[in-house]
Amino acid sequence: MAQILWLVPALPLLAFPLIVLFGKKMPGKGSYLAILAVLVSFGISLVAFILKILAKMPPVDISIPWAVVGQAKLNLGILYDPLTAIMLLVVTIVSLMVHIYSIGYMHDDRRFHWYFAVLALFTAAMLSLVLANNLLQFLISWELMGMCSYLLIGFWYDKPEAMYASKKAFITTRVGDIGLLLGAIMLFWGAKSLHFETIFKFAEEGGLSVSFITAACILLFIGAMGKSAQFPLHVWLPDAMAGPTPASALIHAATMVAAGVYLVARCYPLFELAPTALLVVASIGTITALIAATIAVAQSDIKKVLAYSTISQLGYMMAALGVGGYVAGVFHLVTHAFFKSLLFLGSGSVIHALHTQDMYEMGGLSKKMKITTFTFVLASLAIAGIPPLSGFWSKDEILAHAYHGGYYFAYFVLLFTAFLTAFYMFRLCFLTFFGESRNEHAHPHESPPVMAYPLIVLCLFAVFLGFVNAPFFSSAFTKFVAPHEHILKPDYALIAFSVIAALTGIYLASQLYLRKSVSEQVMIEWLGGTYETLKKGYFIDDFYTRFLVEPFKRFGELIGWFDRTVVDGLVNGIGYLAVRSSDGFADFDKRVVDGIVDYIAERTGKVGDLLRTLQTGHLQKSAVVLVLGSVFVAVVLTITFVVRGI
Numbered sequence: 351m352a353q354i355l356w357l358v359p360a361l362p363l364l365a366f367p368l369i370v371l372f373g374k375k376m377p378g379k380g381s382y383l384a385i386l387a388v389l390v391s392f393g394i395s396l397v398a399f400i401l402k403i404l405a406k407m408p409p410v411d412i413s414i415p416w417a418v419v420g421q422a423k424l425n426l427g428i429l430y431d432p433l434t435a436i437m438l439l440v441v442t443i444v445s446l447m448v449h450i451y452s453i454g455y456m457h458d459d460r461r462f463h464w465y466f467a468v469l470a471l472f473t474a475a476m477l478s479l480v481l482a483n484n485l486l487q488f489l490i491s492w493e494l495m496g497m498c499s500y501l502l503i504g505f506w507y508d509k510p511e512a513m514y515a516s517k518k519a520f521i522t523t524r525v526g527d528i529g530l531l532l533g534a535i536m537l538f539w540g541a542k543s544l545h546f547e548t549i550f551k552f553a554e555e556g557g558l559s560v561s562f563i564t565a566a567c568i569l570l571f572i573g574a575m576g577k578s579a580q581f582p583l584h585v586w587l588p589d590a591m592a593g594p595t596p597a598s599a600l601i602h603a604a605t606m607v608a609a610g611v612y613l614v615a616r617c618y619p620l621f622e623l624a625p626t627a628l629l630v631v632a633s634i635g636t637i638t639a640l641i642a643a644t645i646a647v648a649q650s651d652i653k654k655v656l657a658y659s660t661i662s663q664l665g666y667m668m669a670a671l672g673v674g675g676y677v678a679g680v681f682h683l684v685t686h687a688f689f690k691s692l693l694f695l696g697s698g699s700v701i702h703a704l705h706t707q708d709m710y711e712m713g714g715l716s717k718k719m720k721i722t723t724f725t726f727v728l729a730s731l732a733i734a735g736i737p738p739l740s741g742f743w744s745k746d747e748i749l750a751h752a753y754h755g756g757y758y759f760a761y762f763v764l765l766f767t768a769f770l771t772a773f774y775m776f777r778l779c780f781l782t783f784f785g786e787s788r789n790e791h792a793h794p795h796e797s798p799p800v801m802a803y804p805l806i807v808l809c810l811f812a813v814f815l816g817f818v819n820a821p822f823f824s825s826a827f828t829k830f831v832a833p834h835e836h837i838l839k840p841d842y843a844l845i846a847f848s849v850i851a852a853l854t855g856i857y858l859a860s861q862l863y864l865r866k867s868v869s870e871q872v873m874i875e876w877l878g879g880t881y882e883t884l885k886k887g888y889f890i891d892d893f894y895t896r897f898l899v900e901p902f903k904r905f906g907e908l909i910g911w912f913d914r915t916v917v918d919g920l921v922n923g924i925g926y927l928a929v930r931s932s933d934g935f936a937d938f939d940k941r942v943v944d945g946i947v948d949y950i951a952e953r954t955g956k957v958g959d960l961l962r963t964l965q966t967g968h969l970q971k972s973a974v975v976l977v978l979g980s981v982f983v984a985v986v987l988t989i990t991f992v993v994r995g996i
Contacts, residue, residue, distance in 0.1 A: 373463030429483030526576015533569030578610025595698030632672025639665030675751030772855030
């Protein structure tokens, strides 16, 4: 089994060039090939997972030589351990559902085959990243995912907002990628290896100082901040909604943003050796969770609410890892993948039916779109943390780790975030699915089966997946992922607080947006400038635009002016002088050099003409010349002798 694990990323990777080259002539325009590739990858992942459980298969760590740089050998390889096993299943299941759903959502798009080609490549990059046993392969997969996200976010490149969003995502995540690259270089320099297990063992044996590990871990976390949209590098994710909604589901649930959390989880043995780095992770995660949740409260675009929700939940995961809840963070990553992909695909059904993303132009959809409404509400209950749905188990475990770990400030912030999560999610539900329709021109209808069935499958996971780590199932997930981790006993007081917070959020949302006991406008007026601040995302984007983007643009304009005026002026001046000097040299050549040559030629011609008269061919003239010459020679000789004799 270990020998064929490489097929898991290889099959979707192979599908990419085939669809690009022949997709238009394939059945389903390449969509069937992409689905088949992901389906087989899922099958292999599932069989490996079953064998891992039943046969207690030990971790697989295989490396093959790739290149030699100086004394260092660079390898590609596969690491299959419990974390890998779980993530392979999550990525392949969610990706498979997104692929199937996309057939209906993208059916009339003119670049249908290109969409599925990039979707397959995106999946392959994430699967390669999950299986990587070294930082080099991890980095390659990481960057390949960044490229795919750029292509999918800007898929509709004829829309200015899509072009802007794709560039913004690419540049913002590059900032974080610099941190990841520097962290990898540090670890390679310190441990003389990029292999994960080699680095971990070297660090645990004291080969690296605590300060060195702390610096390296913080740099790695900066990379995770970019990909997983943590404050202050979170600004790209809301704008990424400009891409197709199924692609947004994949980005937000199982690939791009999950990669940052996975990076911290994969390198957790290093982070455990650096308490300061863990504190940084916990602090940034907690801040991100709160900030994104408060912003989501004031958004009117259905996909932007879900985008800020994703940022907030990613903050939850990072906070969990930071406070020492390794399994809690990974478990929330898993449960979130299913209910968040369900929420995005549900929003896609709504957009597909109404052709708008503004929640204030929706309403009353529960009467026409029963499957979408039912699955969406269940997913909202899951993310709100209502028992016994999946989000309840993972969210409460995070809160328990924060409280029992002594991170009381983080606990109360995350508890308040849970209240906000329930509030903004049911604000979305009530505005979208309940009440009266606010769009008289719309004729909503349920999505076709190819879009509805994936919603049902994901809903089953959103409802029942949490039980795998429930105490009455012996906390099976914890024992599988980290068998040596201490399992916290249920704290019913903490559970009650979190459930009450969630129910309070739902109740408040119902009063404002369902029963309308209090007008939303009254609440907005009461909040005053605070509401505008939340709606504008604390003006963080405006801050970046004013103090980073605009100065760099002006600097670029200055460089452009300098290039056009000074550099081009200098080059053009030198060129002008060269032309003028060449004209002068040409004139000198014509008048002087050519004149001398022409004069010599002319004189030579004259002499030739003179000498030509001596060679006429007449015998009489030749005899006269001979006689005269002889006389001349005789006279000269006579004079010479006379002079010498004297």
